[in-house]
């Protein structure tokens with residue numbers, strides 16, 4: 482099924498990113514927007530735009546009926562969900578499909594399976610993907626069994642909600658005496674936050690890195706992996722600075738894990754773009770979850786693999802073959818991405834308001850994915866990310882140098898941003914050396930305060 486009109490069910494930089502890809506493919510675009518976004522750049526960029534409700538996300542960007550109605554009214558044949566909002570909502574994907582449209586993403590069943598972290602883990606183990614040690618079943622109500630499972634793993638362990646997301650619904654347990662209380666509290670949280678009380682337990686890794694593998698699969702049996710990303714620079718489980726490839730990891734070891742990911746995709750008949758997230762510790766990979774959508778950090782992979790992931794998603798949804806094999810994938814050079822947020826650089830308090838100045842950097846190897854301009858408003862209702870600066874170089878040092886120059890050239894006035902934090906990190910010896918663990922940034926921030 483080919484289509485010539487796509488509704489983009491998102492806002493901000495990612496809505497623009499998706500619409501640019503559509504336009505390159507000669508596909509018309511429909512924007513949706515909340516009342517707070519009437520003047521937003523994605524609305525001006527689109528061929529058509531529909532207001533879908535008030536500012537609150539639950540009444541607009543998460544309002545399935547309003548989105549489906551807008552798609553119907555504008556004769557869109559497909560919906561791209563972007564990231565966040567409804568991008569991993571199996572029910573929405575199903576409703577899009579039931580209305581005779583295409584959801585630009587995997588099949589609802591694949592979204593559902595991977596959204597259940599226990600089912601995901603089981604599918605990965607079956608495909609030979611290495612997982613964090615622990616049972617591939619959810620915890621029963623039998624306290625004896627729970628204690629036995631934790632003892633078999635060895636403390637510390639982490640209790641996690643099967644339906645969890647966004648870094649919520651998990652609890653680290655250091656000692657056996659605390660286990661049963663932790664399970665009870667986490668179960669109640671999971672029931673309330675995710676409507677799903679199922680929990681599972683696994684080994685708590687103390688100093689891992691966060692490494693991920695990007696995959697792309699068509700409906701004709703071709704499944705490719707596009708190299709690795711390192712997203713260890715995080716605060717409260719939020720990534721802020723990413724790079725591709727993950728530095729200091731043996732290419733053969735990466736290839737082995739990439740091949741396991743692709744094998745898993747074939748087994749579950751996965752279609753579209755996806756990401757396998759791993760913790761990496763003491764030279765070993767441990768799968769934690771799969772994201773069945775486009776990710777914020779996809780540009781670092783695009784810049785090193787030379788593949789437009791969003792155009793590929795659209796083509797795959799049209800039923801077209803990828804038209805390449807794994808041998809054709811060659812990742813070269815190095816890329817970084819800095820997420821620019823409208824927030825205080827050190828207290829992290831959001832800083833919404835009117836952007837008085839926006840002067841973006843440029844030059845060879847620099848890419849700016851942003852919906853900002855002088856006069857733009859950063860609304861308090863949504864994500865504080867106002868743009869991403871991406872720098873590509875022939876190697877890590879060159880990409881780093883380009884990023885430093887780019888950040889020094891970025892000028893934002895009117896709202897506070899985390900630019901000073903990025904500038905400091907890019908001059909930090911630990912980061913420059915490469916391969917920091919997921920606790921690095923929080924420790925670094927504590928030492929400075």
Ligand code: ADP
Nearest residue numbers: 613639645646647648649684685686769770919
């Ligand atoms: P979410 O879907 O909420 O993002 P993940 O399973 O991806 O949940 O875990 C989020 C973060 O929690 C990881 O990036 C890591 O920092 C931490 N984490 C999760 N599982 C473990 C583990 N077994 N050991 C150590 N840290 C973990």
